[in-house]
Amino acid sequence: MTRSLDDPIFFFRDIILRVLGGRTNEQWIAQYGSSHQHPVNRVCHTLGIPTILLSAPVFITSIFFHRLWLYALALFLVGWIFQFIGHAFEGKPPEFFHDWRFLFVGVRWWWAKIHGKA
Numbered sequence: 001m002t003r004s005l006d007d008p009i010f011f012f013r014d015i016i017l018r019v020l021g022g023r024t025n026e027q028w029i030a031q032y033g034s035s036h037q038h039p040v041n042r043v044c045h046t047l048g049i050p051t052i053l054l055s056a057p058v059f060i061t062s063i064f065f066h067r068l069w070l071y072a073l074a075l076f077l078v079g080w081i082f083q084f085i086g087h088a089f090e091g092k093p094p095e096f097f098h099d100w101r102f103l104f105v106g107v108r109w110w111w112a113k114i115h116g117k118a
Contacts, residue, residue: 044086
């Protein structure tokens, strides 16, 4: 099979590889984990990340049930507060201050952590 710019599979694969900066998923998670060593920070992220994730479907549901947007906002803010409290204990700024792509690594780190791989 030859590589062609007209082939959407190769096109999207190239975009994904560029966005990932040539790193594997494991390398991203390892770097994320290295700046999340303090036990309080790890607990704060273990609670904060799913809280932020939960805010998304609650927000979408608020389209139909208008009062839910306050709960979505509260979940979103509480999740971020947990994470910033954790970083205060860690003594390091969040990784996404240096590289925006780490905003998407946190969820993968959390998933690996709850499955005993981080």
